[in-house]
Amino acid sequence: EVQLVESGGGLVQPGGSLRLSCAASGFTFSDYWLHWVRQAPGKGLVWVSRINTDGLITSYADSVKGRFTISRDNAKKTLFLQMSNLRDEDTAVYYCARVLPGFSYDYWGQGTLVTVSS
Amino acid sequence: QSALTQPPSVSGSPGQSVTISCTGASSDVGAYDSVSWYQQYPGKAPKLFIYDVYMRPSGVHDRFSGSRSGNTASLTISGLQAEDEADYHCCSYAGRDTWVFGGGTKLTVL
Numbered sequence: 001e002v003q004l005v006e007s008g009g010g011l012v013q014p015g016g017s018l019r020l021s022c023a024a025s026g027f028t029f030s031d032y033w034l035h036w037v038r039q040a041p042g043k044g045l046v047w048v049s050r051i052n053t054d055g056l057i058t059s060y061a062d063s064v065k066g067r068f069t070i071s072r073d074n075a076k077k078t079l080f081l082q083m084s085n086l087r088d089e090d091t092a093v094y095y096c097a098r099v100l101p102g103f104s105y106d107y108w109g110q111g112t113l114v115t116v117s118s
Numbered sequence: 119q120s121a122l123t124q125p126p127s128v129s130g131s132p133g134q135s136v137t138i139s140c141t142g143a144s145s146d147v148g149a150y151d152s153v154s155w156y157q158q159y160p161g162k163a164p165k166l167f168i169y170d171v172y173m174r175p176s177g178v179h180d181r182f183s184g185s186r187s188g189n190t191a192s193l194t195i196s197g198l199q200a201e202d203e204a205d206y207h208c209c210s211y212a213g214r215d216t217w218v219f220g221g222g223t224k225l226t227v228l
Contacts, residue, residue: 044221045164102169104170
């Protein structure tokens with residue numbers, strides 16, 4: 001069974017940093033692109049970042065470019081999102097998601113809540 | 119990276135059909151066959167319901183169908199059931215390694 005389990009969320013002050021993790025199981029981790037998608041309370045989904053299979057190609061939404069870094073450890077089957085210089089508007093549930101070849105998300109984690117507040 | 123446009127809410131009675139629109143641009147919805155739809159219950163993770171514009175994953179009922187005309191994609195749910203009440207989100211590849219979602223639509227079954 002495919003599973004994605006996020007962790008690392010919590011309360012952080014504006015300007016602070018946080019590192020999210022997404023532990024994968026049930027599939028060949030190194031075969032798939034992975035994404036981070038976030039959802040602010042009561043709002044829609046927003047694409048954040050993506051990484052290819054070997055971790056060498058990444059892309060980011062303009063709103064997080066220069067502040068967030070996506071990475072992966074294929075040996076440990078884990079996806080990461082390093083977030084720095086956090087702002088109030090980064091408050092959201094952050095989901096990791098597996099990507100099909102056609103660019104849709106077939107499996108999602110349960111999400112981890114990041115709250116940026118003083 | 120402008121969000122796709124979805125109606126905030128739609129509603130229908132059991133047994134009826136409803137259609138949720140997702141309007142983008144010629145650079146995203148109109149350009150790529152990478153439109154997908156997700157169902158989300160409150161407090162839960164999204165679930166893939168339609169991919170590649172009109173394809174259904176195994177396990178998704180054929181009451182759910184996807185289509186596209188120009189820069190607007192649509193999700194049609196026929197034979198509405200109480201358990202269909204949820205939020206629905208569309209998503210499209212937008213080129214240059216970016217993706218864009220709609221704002222989400224809350225479906226109410228009356």
